Amino acid sequence: MIKQFFILCSGADKDLIQSCSNGEQNKYAGIGATVFFTAVMAFIAGSFALYTVFDNVYKATAFGLVWGLLIFNLDRFIVSTIKKRNDFKSELLQATPRIILAIIIAIVISKPLEIKIFEKEINTVLLKEKNAMALNNKKEVANYFQTDLDKNKSQIDSLKSDVLKKEKEVNDLYAVFITEAEGTSGTKKLGKGPVYKEKRDKHDSALKDLAILKETNQSKIASLEIKAKELQADLDKKVSETQPIIEGFDGLMARINALNKLPWLPSFFIMLLFLAIETSPIIAKLLSPKGEYDFKIEDNEMAILNMLAQNKHQSGLQLVTDAEIYDRVYADIKEDKELYNYKKQKAIELLRLQADGFIEKQKKSL
Structure with missing residues (x-):
């Protein structure tokens, strides 16, 4: 049950991962667990940050829950959209925007927790101020x-x-x-x-x-x-x-400024810890070799691409065939006498109606 939940957190395809080996499932369960616990820490950090602003437990908890869900969704999206390629450089280039986003999230999450961890020291600085x-x-x-x-x-x-x-x-x-x-x-x-x-x-x-x-x-x-x-x-x-x-x-803001006046090294290492936690799913996917799940994803993608290519080719052939058929149909119609007489009759009727209408307008103007 827990394993399935963490696989869901990893953003892996549920049906496809179930057909993979137990080791492959464990790998994605580990990635999902990292995503989940990062969201939990985001919830705690967001709640504490807003508690210092509103001084209200319920408002802070509500915002922390929304913030944790937002981080969970972002991390899940980042991990699920990284695909294994045959070229590490292309994989790194693909992951670079996601790593930058992960760094930003890690800094945002770590700062409120740093404030809580160094609360006594910050209170001393604030007292002096x-x-x-x-x-x-x-x-x-x-x-x-x-x-x-x-x-x-x-x-x-x-x-x-x-x-x-x-x-x-x-x-x-x-x-x-x-x-x-x-x-x-x-x-x-x-x-x-x-x-x-x-x-x-x-x-x-x-x-x-x-x-x-x-x-x-x-x-x-x-x-x-x-x-x-x-x-x-x-x-x-x-x-x-x-x-x-x-x-x-x-x-x-006062507590953040007070934190900046404390020695920077402990705060820096805490931020590095959260940075490592936040980027670990991405790094794991970059460093790990192609697994069974990646091959099956690639196979499904290739099947879809082949089907699309076939459909495109068939559509092109259908267009050419239909054009040739209609060219022959209209060429045969062009020589049909019955159709010619019918169109001639209708053209005469139209000219008579136009002439009658012109006469009526001239009468009204007189």
């Missing part, structure tokens, strides 16, 4: 908001600086009227005289201005700090909104 992208994204978003943040900070610093300047001015005035009272500066007279009073009033006025300035600037600073928090919240929100996009950087 995601971290770098997250840092760059945060930096870009921060640069976008940096102008507003710097402007807000400079305004707060300016308001605080005004308060500090005013405090320094008040402290300086305080030192002036104190030293005036102590007699260590100014008029250098000990006691609280008119100059002391003037300096004290100036200090008190500046102290009131400082209190007003503190109250005013504190209100402005509070508003600016609220705005700064809003800007920071917008920045954090923008970063958090873009983070899922970075986390989703895990598709098929």
Whole structure:
């Protein structure tokens, strides 16, 4: 049962292969098994590749099944259409387009499986790339908001600086009227005289201005700090909104690019393995000598070609014979008086009808 199934997979003629020896049947069963298991691997590879895209088992499995059947049909067609010739060069030339197609199929099949085999290493590469992208994204978003943040900070610093300047001015005035009272500066007279009073009033006025300035600037600073928090919240929100996009950087193309950043030798040998599997049925048919099945196929083809050649020759003879017969028939008819009189009568009737019709048209025109 399994042997018959694999022979069916090889694309061999069922009736013809049954008449061959057991060894010949085993050869084609082996070719069919290779075709079948290549299609199975194509199904697995296609399913995994689409799972990384859709993240849905059912969609990925459905596509993988279609992809596996497509590869199965292509491989079966490639193997079944290669025919053994007496010249190896002509056989190789005949198989070259099929080998190229097999190479393409092998590469397409192997790539998703390579991604699965090196999944852990690829995840490491993707993690590094995601971290770098997250840092760059945060930096870009921060640069976008940096102008507003710097402007807000400079305004707060300016308001605080005004308060500090005013405090320094008040402290300086305080030192002036104190030293005036102590007699260590100014008029250098000990006691609280008119100059002391003037300096004290100036200090008190500046102290009131400082209190007003503190109250005013504190209100402005509070508003600016609220705005700064809003800007920071917008920045954090923008970063958090873009983070899922970075986390989703895990598709098929990203994994292929990550695979290309790994050492190429292991991936290359896996691709060579699939290439050997995919081309093995074709190589086997090229290298194997003509077998019983090939001779029977050639014999059937020769029988058909002979039949077609005979039919063509008979058709040519029939054409020549029919032409000669019809030449003789028409030559005999040409001398027949009865046919001549009949055609003459009909020609006269036709001329009369034409004359009557012409007269009728002339009457209508008058």
